[in-house]
Amino acid sequence: MRNTGIAPGDLPQGSVDCHAHVIKKNLPLATERHSQPARDASVRDYLDTLTAHGVAYGLLTAPSFYGANNQVLLEALRASEGRLRGTAIVEPDIGEDALAAMQRDGVCGIRLNWVKRQAIPDIRSREYQGLLAKARNLGLHIEVYLEGEHLPPVLAAIRASGARAVIDHFGHPPGSDGERSEGFTALLDALAAGNTWVKLSAPFRLRGSDPRALAARIIQQSNGERAVWATDWPWVGHEDTMTYRQCIESLFECVPDETIRNRILTENAYEAFGIRA
Known part of the structure; x- marks a missing residue:
């Protein structure tokens, strides 16, 4: 990655990082397929990182290894004094009242982390x-992390439900030609329909696709109005190779147009997550 000479002041006031995790080691894991995280990542560490890089707000995403235990997430949201919002992982039979209580603490979405599974749940069940209906009723979005080849029926079900969708990590398409894949085409169609946003985040997790090519298609399809930016801090599994500055530089490389980039960093995120700057 080239040296862009980016300084904190180059980000617009009110910028939002739309994907990060707060982590505490040695808590019970959701399943045996998960392993303990390598290190703690506190809410204070994250807030200090945002401040140091000129970023005003953040969206915390519940990590998969805690399953439906959202204690760490909710404690972080309460401690953030309004700077953070969050997406929670829940069981599909959760009551609407319980979701509303999380919403009062700053939860604005429900995360479906279905990546790297032999079989994914049936969203049409x-x-x-019922979960999609509860999300629609409360105005919660559905955040999806899933291989792009499995996205089409999930996007269709969310759209039919009337809920909004936010798709992680460029839609995670397969291979070096991912922008021409069926799943990425379905994502572009969902962006054009107006109920879906996609995160320009974690290019280091892509499976060979060029993030610049993906970002160009996303921006073209949605007139720059359905993309948001995120770092995936603290880069679980890549803690020793990634920095926050690299994530900012990646955005500048993927979105060289300043007007569109500033919209991605502010207005799009405010609309997607209900942030009031």
């Missing part, structure tokens, strides 16, 4: 249709 009665229990998941």
Whole structure:
């Protein structure tokens, strides 16, 4: 990655980082397929990192290894004094009242982390249709992390439910030609329909696709109005190779147009997550 000479002041006032995790080691894990995180990542560490880089707000995403235990997430949101919002992982039979209580603490979405599974849950099942209805009723978005080849039916179900969707990590398309894949085409169609946003985040997690090519298609399809930016701090599994500055530089490389980039950093995020700057 080239040296762009970016300084904190180059980001617009009110910028938002739309994907990060707060982590505490040695808590019970959701399943045996998960392993303990390498290190703690506190809410204070994250807030200090945002401040140091001129970023005003953040969106915390519940990590998969805690399953539906959102204690760490909710404690962080309460401690953030309004700078952070969050997406929670829940069981599909959770009550609407319980979701509303999380919403009062700053939760603005429900995360479906279905990546790297032998079989993904059936989003058309009665229990998941009920979850989508609860999200729609409360104005919560559905955040999806899933391989792009499995996205089309999930996007279709969310759209049919009337809920909004936010797709992680460029839509995670397969291979070096991911921008021409069926799943990425379905994502572009969802962006054009107006109920879906996509995160320009974690290019280091892509499976060979060029993030600049993906970002160009996303911006073109949505007139720059359905993309948001995120760092994936603290880069679980890549802690020793990534820095926050690199994430900012990646955005500048993927979105060289300043007007569109500033919209991605502010207005798009405010609309997607209900942030009031």
